[in-house]
Amino acid sequence: MGMISEFKEFIAKGNVLDLAVGVVIGAAFGKIVSGLVDGIIMPIISMLTGGVDVSGWKHVINPAQIGADGKEIAAEVAIKYGDFIQSIINFLIVAFVIFLVVKAYNRMRKPAAEAPAATPEDVLLLREIRDSLKK
Structure with missing residues (x-):
């Protein structure tokens, strides 16, 4: 397998695309939070500390x-x-x-919502035996 085909296979995996989307969204969200800190929170802290x-x-x-x-x-x-x-x-x-x-x-x-756990096979077998004995 050549290096180019290995690279194509690597890029085609969904994890790489998910990681790229996460990095881009994280960078954009980082700018939002930095704007909040620089524009709103730090002026309030500066006011509380007397402009230090x-x-x-x-x-x-x-x-x-x-x-x-x-x-x-x-x-x-x-x-x-x-x-x-x-x-x-x-x-x-x-x-x-x-x-x-x-x-x-x-x-x-x-x-x-969690799916109910499947009943183990041995419990099902015991139930069948119990029901057959009741008859």
Whole structure:
């Protein structure tokens, strides 16, 4: 079997198509949740914390060097831990919103009715024997 035919067989499997659809829908849903976080939730958190911008927090190792003419000679060297903290906060909020959406979806979806379990063959045989003895 050639590589091209193997590739065609791989692509033709339903799992690959399902995965592709899931990735596309997941990316679109991620944009929706990010918009919710950036546009609604983070302004509320900013209001509650007095407008504190965590993303600007940093530890300056070497400050920027400014020349006599006011131009920057050497850039500032800093550890920007605020961006990392902001990313963690965003991740936790996005994960929580996705959790709430999935929880609401599962609550709305009705569980499938379970089919009654088939009676084992030995029980059926015993019932036949019991019925024949009653006669």
